[in-house]
Amino acid sequence: MRLPDRVTGLFLVGLGAAAAYGGWQLPPVPGQPVGPNVFPLVIGIGPCAVRARDRVRDRPLLRRGRRAHSGRGRPADAPPTGKLYGLRALLPPALLLFYVVVADRLGFIITAALIVFVTSTALGARWKLSLPLAVLAPIGIHLIFSKLLRVPLAGRAAADAVVIACSKP
Amino acid sequence: MISTWEVIIAMLAASIYGLVIGSLPGLSATMATALLVPVTFYLSPIAAIATIVAASSMAIFSGDIPGALLRIPGTPPRRPTPTKPTPMTRKGEAELALGAGVWFSAVGGIAGTLSLMILAPPLAEIALSFSTFEYFWLAFLGLMCATLVARSSPVKAIAGMFIGLLVSCIGIENPGGVPRFTFGMTDLFGGIEPIPALVGVFAVAQVMRAMLTPEPPPIPRRKFGSIMAGQWTLTKKYHWQMTRGNIVGIIIGVLPGAGADMAAWVSYAMSKRFSKEPEKFGTGHVEGLVEAGASNNASIASGWVPSLLFGIPGDTIAAIAIGVLYMKGLNPGPTLFTEKASSMYAIYLMFIIANIIMIPFGIVMIRAGELRAARAAFLA
Numbered sequence: 301m302r303l304p305d306r307v308t309g310l311f312l313v314g315l316g317a318a319a320a321y322g323g324w325q326l327p328p329v330p331g332q333p334v335g336p337n338v339f340p341l342v343i344g345i346g347p348c349a350v351r352a353r354d355r356v357r358d359r360p361l362l363r364r365g366r367r368a369h370s371g372r373g374r375p376a377d378a379p380p381t382g383k384l385y386g387l388r389a390l391l392p393p394a395l396l397l398f399y400v401v402v403a404d405r406l407g408f409i410i411t412a413a414l415i416v417f418v419t420s421t422a423l424g425a426r427w428k429l430s431l432p433l434a435v436l437a438p439i440g441i442h443l444i445f446s447k448l449l450r451v452p453l454a455g456r457a458a459a460d461a462v463v464i465a466c467s468k469p
Numbered sequence: 470m471i472s473t474w475e476v477i478i479a480m481l482a483a484s485i486y487g488l489v490i491g492s493l494p495g496l497s498a499t500m501a502t503a504l505l506v507p508v509t510f511y512l513s514p515i516a517a518i519a520t521i522v523a524a525s526s527m528a529i530f531s532g533d534i535p536g537a538l539l540r541i542p543g544t545p546p547r548r549p550t551p552t553k554p555t556p557m558t559r560k561g562e563a564e565l566a567l568g569a570g571v572w573f574s575a576v577g578g579i580a581g582t583l584s585l586m587i588l589a590p591p592l593a594e595i596a597l598s599f600s601t602f603e604y605f606w607l608a609f610l611g612l613m614c615a616t617l618v619a620r621s622s623p624v625k626a627i628a629g630m631f632i633g634l635l636v637s638c639i640g641i642e643n644p645g646g647v648p649r650f651t652f653g654m655t656d657l658f659g660g661i662e663p664i665p666a667l668v669g670v671f672a673v674a675q676v677m678r679a680m681l682t683p684e685p686p687p688i689p690r691r692k693f694g695s696i697m698a699g700q701w702t703l704t705k706k707y708h709w710q711m712t713r714g715n716i717v718g719i720i721i722g723v724l725p726g727a728g729a730d731m732a733a734w735v736s737y738a739m740s741k742r743f744s745k746e747p748e749k750f751g752t753g754h755v756e757g758l759v760e761a762g763a764s765n766n767a768s769i770a771s772g773w774v775p776s777l778l779f780g781i782p783g784d785t786i787a788a789i790a791i792g793v794l795y796m797k798g799l800n801p802g803p804t805l806f807t808e809k810a811s812s813m814y815a816i817y818l819m820f821i822i823a824n825i826i827m828i829p830f831g832i833v834m835i836r837a838g839e840l841r842a843a844r845a846a847f848l849a
Binding site for chain 1: 511624627628631632634635638643644645646647649650673676677678679680681
């Protein structure tokens with residue numbers, strides 16, 4: 301999925317403007333010429349300036365690029381271009397959000413197993429591979445963190461307790 | 470400091486990890502290093518640096534393996550194209566190409582480490598006399614290096630830099646102690662921690678890219694001959710090219726914002742320019758591979774000079790390493806060489822050990838022959 305420069309440019313302007321506004325709202329420190337508001341203000345203006353420069357200088361370049369990409373043919377090694385194919389790129393952040401929402405309730409093992417299964421399947425692995433991978437990888441990672449690094453992972457679900465109990469000498 | 474079991478095990482495990490991740494098509498050395506950061510958090514400072522040094526050195530070399538064995542067209546853009554030995558594979562000389570990769574990378578890495586040992590202390594002495602003004606311009610230079618590191622467009626690189634600076638505004642670490650961009654969430658008061666930021670920027674982004682990468686066409690397998698056979702002959706034949714590659718790699722590595730890719734490209738171009746057989750380049754001629762391979766690993770070690778002295782990264786891997794150094798209380802700066810000199814010696818030794826063990830580990834990795842299975846597991 302490749303967003304057009306126009307879309308990313310508009311996002312930049314929005315982000316920069318929001319940051320500059322947020323910085324403007326911050327209270328100055330009495331007696332100090334430079335307060336916490338200055339840096340976000342300057343940094344917020346930056347992306348807007350970058351976008352403005354992009355509009356002025358690269359316009360013909362963008363037009364040329366668009367014309368160049370309007371050809372009907374597609375290179376042999378180009379990825380498939382279905383309508384929803386590009387949305388696959390959003391799967392990793394979506395799975396991260398999923399982890400944040402459910403990890404405390406389901407525990408690390410089950411949540412990570414679901415994530416590994418979905419990711420490996422999305423990457424084209426057959427269930428014969430993705431299923432054992434989904435079962436073994438979270439247990440392995442859990443053991444590394446809990447036994448080797450002594451770091452508790454999210455949640456205290458039944459599956460996690462079983463792994464901890466089984467790994468006790 | 471490095472002869473503890475923790476450091477030895479961490480280094481060996483990180484070496485294997487770096488070789489495996491680097492050799493998986495679509496996964497880069499940067500991603501391998503970024504994914505190690507959460508683990509380094511729980512290690513001692515020396516063991517943490519050892520894992521970064523070992524994994525990054527191994528992953529840089531092993532990135533050539535899928536190029537030779539699988540002919541993957543879509544390896545990450547971070548990989549230095551000149552060192553991809555694909556044309557030699559087509560000629561049935563994959564073992565010579567990969568052997569040259571591992572041998573000259575190791576030699577280059579050791580040459581780079583020697584330069585780090587020689588250059589860094591006198592430069593640190595000069596840097597000790599820097600005042601606030603010099604540090605301001607140094608920081609400015611470091612930020613501007615974002616435009617040099619970028620592969621696509623400098624404008625986009627500057628935009629990315631601004632987004633990074635905005636992220637650094639989050640929290641209460643400002644002159645007034647006022648919460649900035651925390652949206653009432655107390656978790657954000659401390660700002661964005663480096664570990665999630667590094668993993669998000671370098672690892673998650675790479676997985677997102679892999680989601681859209683098509684599968685490469687299968688190739689017939691054949692039995693390999695000796696990996697290291699003929700390397701000594703190559704060293705004698707191309708000793709000048711190797712030395713020139715090492716020197717160019719060291720110089721480019723020391724420049725802030727340059728890095729291994731640029732070193733490999735410049736060396737390849739230089740090799741072609743001064744070669745007696747320039748017409749053979751790109752058709753499976755090993756000369757360019759020798760010089761580019763010697764150059765890119767030399768730049769990895771020498772790239773630590775600006776990173777350790779000024780906190781300015783040579784490339785993305787050095788940027789991650791700087792994050793780890795800060796996390797472990799080894800804040801980059803000239804005082805690192807006076808107050809924590811023993812840690813510096815440990816880093817030098819780790820680089821040398823990592824480059825020596827790269828040879829046997831690299832041979833085992835090339836021989837493993839399980840790349841296709843790994844490819845099927847992760848990206849098929």
